Amino acid sequence: MQDYLLLSHIVSQLTPAYGDKDRVFIKTNSAISKGDTANTSCWFFSNNHIGTHIDSAHHFCENGQKTFEIPIRDYFYEKVSIVDIPCTEAKLIDIEDFKTLTTIKPDTELLLIRTGYENYRGEDKYWNDNPGLAPELADYFRELYPALRCVGFDFISLTSWKFRVEGRASHKAFLCPTDGKKSILIIEDMALLKAPNEIDLVVVAPLMVEDGNGGAVTIFAK
Template identity: 55%
Template sequence: MNQYVLLSHILRQDTPSYGNRDKVIIRANSSIKAGETANSSCLILSNNHIGTHIDVPRHFSMEGKRTTDYKIEDFIFENCVLVDMPRGVACLLEPSDFYNLLIDSDVELLLIRTGFETKRGTDDYWNNNPGLSPDLASYFRGRFPRLRCVGFDFISVTSWKFRKEGKLAHKSFLVPEDGAREIWAIEDMSLIYAPLVIKRVIVSPLLVEDGNGSSVTVIAEY
């Protein structure tokens, strides 16, 4: 029997944001308790890159593809690998961190579990987070020719302590200068209960006009 686990955080008003600059606001529009006909809510995201969300090429290029430019099946991943790479302070994950890991060369979605998720709700989560090295994207393309997306349990590709490198890393994954294929990033994932063996992952973005990224619901089947 197939089982399922949620790999997204639920959007809440205390959802952390990169740089601690953005907010999620949830308030009632109508309320049965107030004698109105139905319950309805107002949801305001001050940035579409908050909570568990996906970065696509449009995020770093006006010519880049938007979330609405992809087929629905592009958001389904059949070959998924989870790797454990414990990190507790700001650092950059480098190609050398992956050299000795046994990872299927046909992987489509690579999930990186650092354990940093346990700091969510503290200032450390946004100002002392790990990030990805700009060199990782080209290394991944060379080693994993079918890789389409990476996901991880920290707040951004960019470490707050390595912002210059983070900008370059975003570009190297999403809009490489040599015209190589893009690799999406799913940031701020919940991987604490992710199983080591995953059959399939479905990523469901909120499809918005001119979407340069989107909140996503991520479900793993195992």
């Protein structure tokens, strides 16, 4: 039987945040070890864009689609491609980085970008020296891969901390296109080190919250 994989990080109080500005707080409310009937706890996210999470269009466009408004079927991906673009410092991954890649399927629905930056996740380098995606990649992907609905990667944000102006433009290019082009969802801070080169199915399960500009996701693959 084929192994099932978890492509999202476990949420903890050590979860890194973009710009090192936010935190996850976990507190015990009741504990069997202390004589209580059950184990319960309080989970507090100071920002919903922390840990492995999805950005919906509403994150950067006022009238963009919210997480719970996206059809459920759009969280299931059967055409998945994963590419390796090694990075060890801040840079904008751009079209040139993709021109020589031949492993992306023409009918790709979900593109996973593995840079190896996950290796720095326990260091300040992970949030203050991270790579990002250049804005022009959005239309480049739309032209070459018309079925593409989502891009995920193993660094903390689509926006590089060293290229924040370009990062804001990139978020808008992916999430808020003009001229009738479709939005491409973004999954940030994924766990891809153990992902195989061939993936048959990815299921993305977001928290459905009324504000819906994005948030934590659990990602299963096989």
